[in-house]
Amino acid sequence: MPVTTDAPRATRTSVGTHAVEVIGVGKSFGPVRALDHVDLHLDDGGFLAVLGPSGCGKTTLLRCLAGFERIDEGRLAVHGRAVALPGIHLPPHRRQVAVVPQEGALFPHLSVADNVGFGLPRRSPRAQRSRRVEECLELVGLAGLGRRMPHELSGGQQQRVALARALAPRPPLVLLDEPFSALDASLRVELRRDVRDALHADGATAILVTHDQGEALSMADQVAVMRDGRVHQVAPPEEVYAAPVDAWVASFVGEADLFPVPGTDAEGLVDTPLGRVEVTGGADDATHVLVRPEQVVLDGHGIPAQVRTVDFHGHDALVTLALDDGTLVRSRSGAHPPAVGARVGLRVQGACRAVPGGLPGPSPAPRPAR
Ligand SMILES: Nc1ncnc2c1ncn2[C@@H]1O[C@H](COP(=O)(O)OP(=O)(O)OP(=O)(O)O)[C@@H](O)[C@H]1O
Numbered sequence: 001m002p003v004t005t006d007a008p009r010a011t012r013t014s015v016g017t018h019a020v021e022v023i024g025v026g027k028s029f030g031p032v033r034a035l036d037h038v039d040l041h042l043d044d045g046g047f048l049a050v051l052g053p054s055g056c057g058k059t060t061l062l063r064c065l066a067g068f069e070r071i072d073e074g075r076l077a078v079h080g081r082a083v084a085l086p087g088i089h090l091p092p093h094r095r096q097v098a099v100v101p102q103e104g105a106l107f108p109h110l111s112v113a114d115n116v117g118f119g120l121p122r123r124s125p126r127a128q129r130s131r132r133v134e135e136c137l138e139l140v141g142l143a144g145l146g147r148r149m150p151h152e153l154s155g156g157q158q159q160r161v162a163l164a165r166a167l168a169p170r171p172p173l174v175l176l177d178e179p180f181s182a183l184d185a186s187l188r189v190e191l192r193r194d195v196r197d198a199l200h201a202d203g204a205t206a207i208l209v210t211h212d213q214g215e216a217l218s219m220a221d222q223v224a225v226m227r228d229g230r231v232h233q234v235a236p237p238e239e240v241y242a243a244p245v246d247a248w249v250a251s252f253v254g255e256a257d258l259f260p261v262p263g264t265d266a267e268g269l270v271d272t273p274l275g276r277v278e279v280t281g282g283a284d285d286a287t288h289v290l291v292r293p294e295q296v297v298l299d300g301h302g303i304p305a306q307v308r309t310v311d312f313h314g315h316d317a318l319v320t321l322a323l324d325d326g327t328l329v330r331s332r333s334g335a336h337p338p339a340v341g342a343r344v345g346l347r348v349q350g351a352c353r354a355v356p357g358g359l360p361g362p363s364p365a366p367r368p369a370r
Helices: 058-066 112-117 126-139 155-167 185-201 213-219 237-242 247-252
Strands: 020-029 032-042 047-051 073-078 081-085 097-100 173-177 206-210 222-227 230-235 257-260 269-272 275-280 288-291 296-312 317-323 328-333 343-348 352-355
Touching (some): 020 058, 032 058, 032 073, 032 222, 032 230, 047 058, 047 185, 047 213, 058 097, 112 155, 155 173, 155 185, 185 213, 213 237, 222 247, 230 237, 247 257, 247 352, 269 288, 275 343, 317 343
Parallel strands (some): 047 222, 097 173, 173 206, 275 352
Antiparallel strands (some): 020 032, 222 230, 257 288, 269 275, 288 352, 296 317, 296 343
């Protein structure tokens, strides 16, 4: 497993064998505790997404790793080399950590090839530098465009050049700071896939910072979910979605309807407004049953409900329904959703997860769509 943490219910492995180590890192800005005892480990070639809402501290973590901010407590190491301890702060240029910023920030007066080759050692033979530049342009799908100037490229192509520039010197760590936020939705999806493939093909170790769940889940091998300066869970994307450590993570990562657990019977069945559901997994302190919209299916013999809203997405739709007691639930239907106002029956399909919900902040349960 490439990443571990001291977050609740996660396991921590030994220190000293990882490509990136973040150990007990704290950072405050005056009274604001931006990072609160953050522990993360990432193996060589791993790809970690740090996911969290605005203000949770993810950019601060990235800036501390890059060397743009000093840490107050803890230790940061890259490939076994301590780059930050309290009192010790290696400047950014001595960390060999490459950053891909939100908007490419290419040198406008340099060609694409010169931008990509910018960080390569001047002393290495010219032919070798050109080969690496071509290799990196090919990795990001821009082979043959080295002579263009940045202004002759689209926004997506500029981000590809920024990635190629970051990869060229084979840095021990690549940091991606919401690199797709300036792009339109369809381009973003295409670029996510290409960037993930390019990083894997080059064997790069990378950390992506994002508030976009889709981006984190589709790109990374491991996802660290942050809130209020703390890491709540680190796990592969499928596990963060299917087995969130608490109700807050469940609600933040995907759509979640959460119902209080009144108690489980001997067969592991729980009464919810959607009928009796099978519950698996959950911790001893579980307080809520998590039901994902794809588990709520239309069934003429099911619990009666009325369609309130339909968010149509082409390939599917997210339908919000009101049960007769007023509880709102969501169902992900196929491309032919029921009409607003229609009376339908609902059934929960498959086992549900029980999760603890007692975290600070607004109660996530039950959370209607709108
Ligand atoms: N230079 C600074 N001075 C004072 N407070 C700061 C500074 N940088 C960050 N903070 C505060 O630290 C907290 C964490 O900020 P950070 O930018 O790391 O969050 P974030 O998760 O990256 O948010 P966003 O997604 O909005 O960029 C916030 O409360 C922010 O206001």
